[in-house]
Amino acid sequence: TFIVEHYQDIRDKQAWQHGVRLASRAWPGTEALVRADYQGRVLALAVSGSHVDRYFSTLYASILKILERMPKLAYVKHLYLDRKARMDGPKSARFPDGGAGGAYADLDDLLAASAAGEPGFICKFGTYDLEKVLKPMSRGIPRASGHTNRHPERVLESMSMRVERGRVRDTTDTTIDGLPKDPPKLPIGRQNFEKLRQDGYLYVDKTEQIHRLITGGVAWFLSRPRRFGKSLLVSTLEAIFRGRRDLFEGLWIAESDYDWPVHPVIRLDLSTVTSETPEELESGLIRELRKSAVGHGLALDSLHRAPPMLDDLIERLAAKEGKVVVLIDEYDKPILDRIEDLPNARKIRDRLRDFYTILKARDENLRFVFLTGVSRFSKVSVFSGINHLNDITYDRKYATILGITQAELETDFSHHIRSIVWEQDISEPKLLDDMQSWYNGYRFHPQAEAIYNPYSCLLYFDKGEFKPWWFETGTPTFLLELLRRSSLSVAELEQKRVSRSDFSTFELERLEPLPLLQQTGYLAIEGYDQQEGLYTLDYPNREVREAFLNRLMEVFSGREVGDVADDLRGLRKALDDKDPDTFFEILSSIFAGIPYDIQVLRERYYQSLFYLIFRLMGMHIHTEVRTATGRIDATMEFDSKVWIFEFKLDGSAKAALAQIQEKGYAAPYVASGKPVYLVGVNFDTKKWNVGGWKWDQLELQDKLAPVTSGDTLIKRIVDERAIFIIMGALGVLAPILTSDTSFNLGGKIISVFVMFLVLYFFWYRYREEFQRRFFRNVERRGGMLETKSPPMPEGDTHGEKTVPEKDARKERIKHSSWWVVLSGLGGLAAVVSGLVALAAVFEGTIAPLFGVVMAFADSLGIAPILIVGVLLGMLLSRWNRKQGK
Structure with a gap:
């Protein structure tokens, strides 16, 4: 079930025994079918769609990882021999013993033949083109060449692993512990694509999306956070437009239909340009343009301003070498460097706007324009002159063009993941979960896949330690x-x-x-x-x-975090010990140390600092949680208690506490069963500190509109109804059985007891079904139901529901009043008939008591007894309604 656990996009998890269909989220339009034949002991994987190679490689690598965890399991790998790969004979001929599914060959034999340079593989089924047979295999699998499928949409590749006796042959060059001898080097700080490829550094293949970019338009803009690989992307684009196909061997674009035309490239990196003043920016741009011109054998000495120099360079390059490619990295850095000096920053922005306007004026001479940076200024402010830029910052098609996806992490960094698993003696799932928690979560479109921070991942693989690597830069x-x-x-x-x-x-x-x-x-x-x-x-x-x-x-x-570490521990201990006085004494000392020059006269300033203190104490705190009747400034839940805070600025702590009590802020937390503490806080702006506080513990009678656990409430209601039914049935049966002369007393008692057991068994057997039906009835009638527990994983229908107690009681009264009447009727009848039966037995012994009962029953008859039962039921119903209020 490793596929079920690892991939969350399975359409039907129950289909595992017969076949699991996996729709890839990373590569839309591609899906796989995994089938397990338990009798034949065969696990089969088949992939089809527009990205067969990548999805096949990812799933194949996952399967191998699972098998590596079972060293005692012997298996062989078989690869499907595609009929289209036949080099001899009619391709429609049936295989001798492959059935409708075709024939399979040992993968290691195929790899060995490919490594030997043989063009075909000869077997009893015929001769097969090795390149076509092996085309879905990943780069991590030894092959003779780096060919990949040019037309994956035409392919349905399949592979099986058969468990057999014998030793598995391993063609990978590994150490004794199963790790690769020479894992790919981590490209930490590497931004030059040419050197990265030539020196053997790891490269996450983004060339498919780059190909879509360079063939889909002329002018593009992309914004991404720092250290996300923007400079490497610009360098990769430069290598492509310079026609350096040799640098892309083994990558997607090398096997695509791209024809590698050569274009002159103007690449500008504004992070190297000094820009303390607009004049320095101008000089820096001129130096970069002259350097680019020299690289193309041109001179621009006659011009002394950057915009006309760029215009002249584009015109002359286009005339000499063809349409020009302009790549600008860190387009916004001169502005951001001076953002604290706004007048100067505006002047620099205006200079850059004049410079970029040339790109629009020379549109007919440009083959491709790409600008990238951290910020995303509006087109009016910086790009007013080049408003034809196609902004792909929040474009779903390019959401993963930078960063690392989950599939890329597990495939391209599999060697490094295994190394850490081996060195730190942890499980791979645990490692991947921790990495996701620490470094994943960047999403640039709501429907796009979340990606990892590449810089933090590289540093983690290098150091083997979870730290805020990216943040510390x-x-x-x-x-x-x-x-x-x-x-x-x-x-x-x-x-x-x-x-x-x-x-x-x-x-x-x-x-x-x-x-x-x-x-x-x-x-x-x-x-x-x-x-x-x-x-x-x-x-x-x-x-x-x-x-x-x-x-x-x-x-x-205004202090270092380390300076307040002791105070934070003291604050936590004070709340844990239910000592808010000590808590606010420590808090006041923290506020007292804040320098006057950084304080802001705003309630939110204090609230933010209070929030930061609590979060750094390791607690979960909600600030300004909105309720139906007002707003709580802060709530905090311990495992064993709940604290609710209301803040006032130059107000009254007593008034703040009264507001919590009057508006019922505690209602959503009462159902937890934890003690609830209410705290009113006043901040005094004259003292620049906490001015006062009052606190109180919520007593049981003060719990307004409590919330009852939905599951507990439903069980209570169903149990009450079951008791009503049983009592009513016994009340009807008891008089009949006690009046029947064909039974002796023992037989009558046994009959009633057996009837009770039958009714109890029926209730116990269908109790959960009654609960579910009742809950659906409440939902249909618009009952107030809220999810108390956090969202559960897809496919998991569990989770506790909550029903406001007052509404639940109304619902219970509405649907149970006639059951109350029936229970009163049946209960009274059962009691009277039971006393009659006992009086008959003990008439001679306790005649004064039971004789009166029998006389009462004989004189009144059954009708008055029924009337009394109804009246009793009405009284019980009235009492229940009163409790509901």
């Missing part, structure tokens, strides 16, 4: 200071719902932290509400969340 102080001074609370950065215009672009004239945080990689797209048109932003992963909060703590408090 530098976080701009300006961004943190902008957030501190904005009206945006730090707590609002989590699960922030915004429209696309709120984060997609930003302007120097209107600097907001949200667009900068998203474009620089500190926030990522987590979801999209199509009905409301709102995106959900959040921290992409654990690396960013923890490191960013720690850095913000330094900025907001």
Whole structure:
């Protein structure tokens, strides 16, 4: 079941015994069928679609990983001999003993023949073209050549692994522990594609998407966070347009239909341009243009301004060598470097806008234009002159052109993953889960796959330690200071719902932290509400969340995180010991140490700092949680208790506490059964500190509109109904049995007891079905049902439901009143008839008591007894309604 556990896109998990169909999310239009023949002991894998090679390689590598964990299992690998690969005889002829499924050959024999340079493979079924037979195999599998399938949409490749006696032949050059002798080198800090390929560094093949890019248009723009591989992408484009096919052997584009035309390339890297002033920027651009001209045998000495120099260079290159390719890396760095000096930054932006306008004017001489950077300025501010750029920043087709996908991580870095698994003695699933938690989560389209931060992954594979590698390379102080001074609370950065215009672009004239945080990689797209048109932003992963909060703590408090570590531990212990007085004494000392020059007179400033303290204490805190009756400033749940805080600025702690009590903020937390503590806090802006606090523990009688566990409530209701039915049935049967003279007393008692057992068994057998039906009835009638537990994985229908107690009682009364009447009727009848039976037995012994009972029963008859039963049922129903209120 390794496929079921590893791939979450299986259409039918129950189909494993007969065949599991896997639809690839990484490569749309490609799917696989995995079949297991238990009697024949055969596991078969078949792949079809537009990306057969890649999906086949990924699944094949996964299967081999599972088999490697079972060293005692002997198996052989068979590869399907495609009829189309026949080099002799009619291709429609049936195989001698392959049946409708065809014939198979030993994979190791095929690889050996390919390594020997043989063009064909001869067997009893005929002669087969080795290149066609082996074309779906991955680069990690030894082959004679790096050919891949040029027309995968025409292919249906299949492979099987048969468990047999004998030793498995291994053609991979490995060490004794199964690890490769020479794993590919990690390209840490490598941005030159030519040197990367020539020196044997690992390269994640993105050339299929690059091919789509260079053949699908002329002018493109892409924004991505720093250290995401933008410079390497620009270098790769340069190598392609220079016709360096030799650098792409074994990559997708080398086997595509691309004809490798050569074009003159102007590549500008603005990160190397000094730009403290607009004049320095101009001089830097001129130097870069002259350097590019010299490389093409041209001189630009007669011009002294960058825009006309670029115009002249494009015109002369086009006349000399053909249409020109312009690649500009870090297009926005001169602006971002001066963003704290806004007047200067605006001047630099205007200079760049004039420079980029030439690209629009020389459109007829350009074969391809590509600009990339970190920020995404609006077209009006920077690109007003080249508004024909195709922006692919949030384009689903190019969402994974940079970064590492899950399939790429497990395939291209399989050697390094196995090395860490071996060295640290951990399981591979555990390692992959930890990597996903730390470094995954970057999504550039709501429906696109989340990708890994490439820089952090490379450093992790190199160091073998989970740390915020990417974050430590530098976080701009300006961004943190902008957030501190904005009206945006730090707590609002989590699960922030915004429209696309709120984060997609930003302007120097209107600097907001949200667009900068998203474009620089500190926030990522987590979801999209199509009905409301709102995106959900959040921290992409654990690396960013923890490191960013720690850095913000330094900025907001004016102290190093290490300086307040002891205070944070003291705060946690105080709350755990139910000692809020000590808690606020420590908190006050933290606020007292904040320098005056960094404080902002805003309630959100205090709230943000309070939030940061709690998060760094390792607690889960919700800030400004909206409820039906108001707003809670902060709630925090321990394993054994709940704290609810209400903040006031220059107000009253008593009023803050009263607001929690009056508006029932505690209602959603009462059902947990944990003690609930209410705390009102006042911040005094004159003292620049906590002005006062009051706290109280919520007593049982104070729990407003409590919430009862839905599962517990349903069981209670069903059990009550079952008891009503049993009592009513016994009440009807008992008089009949006690009046029947054909039974003696023992037989009558046994009969009633057997009837009770039958009814009890019926209730016990169908109890869960009754619960489910009742729950569906409540849902159909619009009952208030909320999911209390977090979302479960796809296909898992478990999860606790909650029903507000008051609504649940109304529902119970509505559907149970007549059962109450029946229970009262049956119960009274059962009691009276039982007493009558006992009086008959003990008449001679206890005549004064039971004689009166019998006389009462004989004189009244059955009708008054029924009337009394109905009245009793009505009284019980009335009492139940009163309890419901």
